[in-house]
Amino acid sequence: MSALTIAVPSKGRLQEQTLAFFADCGLAISQDGGKRGYVARMAGQGDVEVRLLSAGDITAALRDGDVHVGVTGEDLLRELGPAFERIVMVKPLGFGRADLVVAAPAAWLDVTTMADLDEVSAAMRARTGKRLRVATKYLKQTHAFLDGRGVDDYRIVESLGATEGAPAAGVADVIVDITTTGQTLAANHLKTLTDGLILKSQAQLAASRAASWTPAAKATFAAILDQIEAREQGRSLKLVRAAVGGASADALNQLIARMGGRLASESEPGLIAFYCPAERAPEASAAAAALGAGPVGVFGSDYVFERVGTLSARFGEALAPR
């Protein structure tokens, strides 16, 4: 049995981006038994089992502790309600971005804010005895958000399929759903309310407190996190190497500090090497040359590992019993 189980999305754009993310970190995921297999391996991590599941199933598996780690949308995780406490969001992944919003009919020219929606819902109920119908599959976040805005003359119509079509179909008045560009909303004659943003969601690398975290599972996941962090650092840093030449060591050290860089070597006679934020590397190199150092070379780094990884340390703290 593998020490650590990781669930990744089994289809669509989210799968592509997740696989690309791990591959880029040197943790390529390869499916056993061809394309159709639903179990996979992770490069360099013999102790890891990768499962391919739908984003919804990944969320449930995290809630139940059936997997240690998963990649899924923050919108789905927060919909767990009280069970969201069992989730540690270890790292936002920067893709799968979508906004969870309240959207009303575009024709409601008098409605632009949540306060408007509150008044309109009260007027509807007073006139017809019926509550404003809100179509959504995000029941818990919708309730919490509307409650917090003092809207209470509404009723949720649970939607399983195309939520944005519910008002046109006559089964709802407004909706709560995710949107990326707003085009689907506009095509369905809907608009977002100016203060109707419930959540800015993106894909999260998330861990389950409910899973059985053996020492081996923790160590394996910590190693994966260290590698992810090292890759991220590698991408954001350049290695600058220079012959010290006539430059004074003090002046060079001050330059490195000013550029937000860090020494990369203990002591190499006549040479200085430091990591520098990529965007400032040319400026730093030119400045070093101006101080009398040179030649100065700038090199890309694939990975930069720290003695103690920040991500894995933070995860260890989050998992510790509270």
Added chain:
Amino acid sequence: MSVDASLALRAAASALAATWIDPPVLQPAGLYLELAGEDIRARAYMLAGDDDAALCLRPDMTAPAVREALKRNDWSAAFGLAYDGLVFRRQTDNAKESEFRQIGAEVFAPVTDIASREADITIAALDACRAVGVQPRMRLGDVAVFEAIVDACALPESWTRRVKRAFSRPGGLATVLREAAAPPAPEESILGEALAALPDERAEAVVEELLADARIVLVGGRTVAEIAARLREKGRAMHAPRADAQALALIAEATAIEAAPDAAFEQLRKIAARPSAKNPTALLAAIDRASARWDAVKRDNAPEATFSAGFGRGLAYYDGFVFELEAPLLGVRASLGGGGRYDGLLQRITSSQGSGPPASWGAAGFAMRPARLAEAAQ
């Protein structure tokens, strides 16, 4: 005392209602969602199912009793329905019961008759407690008095609506009164301002044309007329007077009064005499009705009681008098039950079912918890 709490409560219910009913434990979830709002999902046991067909374990007996009354569908004379059954409520506090028995009665009558039954209902519940040796503390309220206080102040229309709606929301009244005292600047609505200057049908035509030009199809359950009307209202609000600070202070003060009933009525009458209470007639009449009801309840034997116009209870059905009986020794389980008047609930369930009593009918009742009453009697 050897009288059994259940027997005493059943006798009280029988005295008010000739017919015993046994409504289904499973009730339509949609009914409660319409009546009590989405909060009910956290308070009732909802069973999975398509929304329209979804069921829940009944969280009370009042709404099921109203459904039985509609099923009976005989509105030739006033009648009462009595019940004795289990209700189910989710509790976050483990000391409270999630499944418990309720014994009660609901009385249905033309509004002209029902007011005279309110005191009977209160006395029946009170006497059942006394029959087992419990002298409960009584909390009284009257949603009609609250609404009359708000109406008396003649606030701008939209604030009157908001203040009334805030009543049943915990902490809502204080929040709304605070907002009304320092309202945000009315939102600019140039369109609304322009439409406000037009006759109704012209304003609607303008909105129709704007939507057509932008190729926006009207979806959702509102008409162009409603949208145009509210735009005009927003336009007018840009130049409307703000809510009068003294009137708001009066509402806050009047709803904060909690005192022995006669003293509370006296204080409310004094408040009604202030200049900020611009239309005191209806308020004074509402206070008189509450006062007459209390006179009837205390006639033989006055219970320890308080009255507060800010007091509402339970599932927020009630729109007239309300009462709650408490045994303070039981701590968090002090509430023995209560009741009140709920004409609006009767009308709302009726409108969702398509048949029912004439509009001039009202309803009131009580529901008590025999287990707690028995515990209080020990």
